[in-house]
Amino acid sequence: MEAGVHVGFYTLPRLDEKTAVHVVEELKRIKEELDYREIYLLTWYLDLDGSRLAIIVAASQPLKILKTVERRLISRLHGSGIEVNRILVSRVEQVGATGRELRGLMASRIFYRFLEKVVKEDDLKSNLPRRLRENLETIIDAHETIINMLPEYSFPLLAYLHKRKGVPIYEVVEKAYFFTGNKTDLQQLVNTLIQGGICVLKDDKLYLNEDAEHLVSKLELFIRRFLNYILTSPLEHVDLEAFKVKKPKIVVLRSGEVSEYSPFKVLESLFAAKVPLEVGLKIVSAIPLFIEEDVVSSLELASLVESLLAGIDPSGIYSSSYEYVLTTRERLMVEFDGSLYxxxxxxxxxxxxxxxxxxxxxxxxxxxEASLETVYEVFRRLYMTAAPRLLLEKEEYIKLRPEDIDSILKTVILSSSPVGEILVKCGWNAEEILKVYGKRINEVELFLRKVKDNLRRGGYVDPDAVLEKAFYLINLVLLVFNVLPGPSINANASYLALKVREAKRGKLRILLDLESKTLNRIHFFARKVQSLTATSNPLLDPQLVSLMANIASDLKNTMENK
Incomplete structure (x- = not known):
């Protein structure tokens, strides 16, 4: 049988480092048990973020070997309570696209999708500088028939077919996301292009017709000119608002987790790549121009930045340096029991x-959540700072120890909590912490009663001072419920409302014996604070301030009588 390569993809339960170690150890044992003379390569990749496993086998009979590995692994891990489920087993016909190639595809989709909107929306077209607008109108006039026939989301696919000069239909399907972003049915799109004569299917390969080839050649040149305009003109000369710029709000990471989009994080990465400030500012200013949705994937963002850098610096120095900084995060590893994760x-x-x-x-x-994000940012800056050193010294990984991460986590959790300092002094004794933090309760009650009188007389009241007392009350009650408060008053209030419901159902052990009327007051108060915004402050209501004073009084009396 002909030698070859097979890859198996599998899902695992949510992984922690101990489970991962167990999986890897079993794979090592299985590898040792097999006849090495039949195997050229047996390796695996474990993705903790996505709980995925990939096993790669190169051998004289790769499918047979892969099935043996799969069968033994499933059997042995099942005994440990770890379920392994096959997603796909596939023969590798050729080397897959590199990360740079995939990012190039993604950037092409972003640029051509933007161009498609400019071509078909007169408002956007009219906002182009005169020379660019005239250039685009000449292209449209010369190819008006074919442009009018093109369905939405077809520009990125046409660009790919133009570049490759004939693409196997299975490859088009495999890369569907890079053409349409899953916004439309690719099969229907391809069928429409074939039926319209824009594409030709021959020997299971998809080709553009001659007119479409000419159109894409001209569009490709136009994109270069447009990028040159926005990337080489002084920032103040580029009217991005004219193009209805939509700022991305959320970035979806490879792990599926989300993060708030921040131009400052993009700038940080560019600075770490030694990109000059003025270039970085142009890149960050141009990003929103090409983003269609509020949500963007980290791959899309990286692809766009890398291509914009290539537009500014054709030598590729900036884009290569940026790519290295991005891949450095993959070199940040945790060393545990002699293995890296x-x-x-x-x-x-x-x-x-x-x-x-x-x-x-x-x-x-x-x-x-606040502590998780803070710690991640600490190490994110670490790998960016270390990127130049890794490049010079050719070090493969930055290795972290779990105990160091734990130490930083504890520090961050304590420093982020409004009662962190008291907690350190009291040595995690919940009742002692409550006693120390509760010393202000009499002062808070007196303050709230004075505020209530002031409000009824129409006198001045400092809203920030009232807000601080509300934050104190919420944190105090959370301590009563054995909860360490966080830094956000809205989030704490929301969690408090949930905990009050649990306490009323008797499903929560609390440090003070609170009466039912007190719990009802706290619940109503927490729900009100949940709705606080920067522009509305329901706390400056005499009835609500009176409620807060009554809660303070209830807590004071309960603590004194304990």
């Missing part, structure tokens, strides 16, 4: 969950 938000979350299990006071969800 990728550092990710999922890994940090697994460490936080372990720490939380050991804490007498359970951190509020908002505190956990």
């Amino acid at each position: 990728p550092f990710s938000r999922s890994y940090i979350r697994s460490r936080i969950n372990k720490l939380v299990d050991e804490m007498p006071l359970k951190p509020a969800p908002s505190l956990i």
